[in-house]
Amino acid sequence: EPEVTQTPSHQVTQMGQEVILRCVPISNHLYFYWYRQILGQKVEFLVSFYNNEISEKSEIFDDQFSVERPDGSNFTLKIRSTKLEDSAMYFCASSRQPDTQYFGPGTRLTVL
């Protein structure tokens, strides 16, 4: 069964550094998403991406965040200058239609 994959599984970075989290969505899906989950808290929506542009974003997704689909298979989330409070699990998701979203295993980001 096709799955969303994410790399790396764990990323450790220093505050102020840039990080890029990578995702390979399910191949025939057209809608792509990033969510995050701070330890012990709810999963929170960050951004959705369709037809090569952002279709919706949350208040969390400020100018420090960006997304890109650099080729036909990858979908990336970049954080330009990481802060301590960016430490969280980041989940990529994809869907064929804008409803049932399938999530990847996540990248644990630790900002020191």
Added chain:
Amino acid sequence: GESVGLHLPTLSVQEGDNSIINCAYSNSASDYFIWYKQESGKGPQFIIDIRSNMDKRQGQRVTVLLNKTVKHLSLQIAATQPGDSAVYFCAEKMNRDDKIIFGKGTRLHILP
């Protein structure tokens, strides 16, 4: 405002018994509801969904019930197995939005 909440943070069930996980939602405009299962260190795994024009949907060993009158959603798991131990999230979505709004989660313990 938008919120999805769960009545109980932890539920313990004897293996083989049926379990019911409950969820209250406040946004009567939500069109679509989803249950996700999250095992430790993994991403949310889609279990079952239901649209607002339905009140019941069955899957393999799982049933979702939707009561729009009292804005209540439940997940029934029949004949629970050790592998059912996880955190279960209810989530909601409006057709006009891309984002899924997650609740806080209920931890289900399956007792041997």
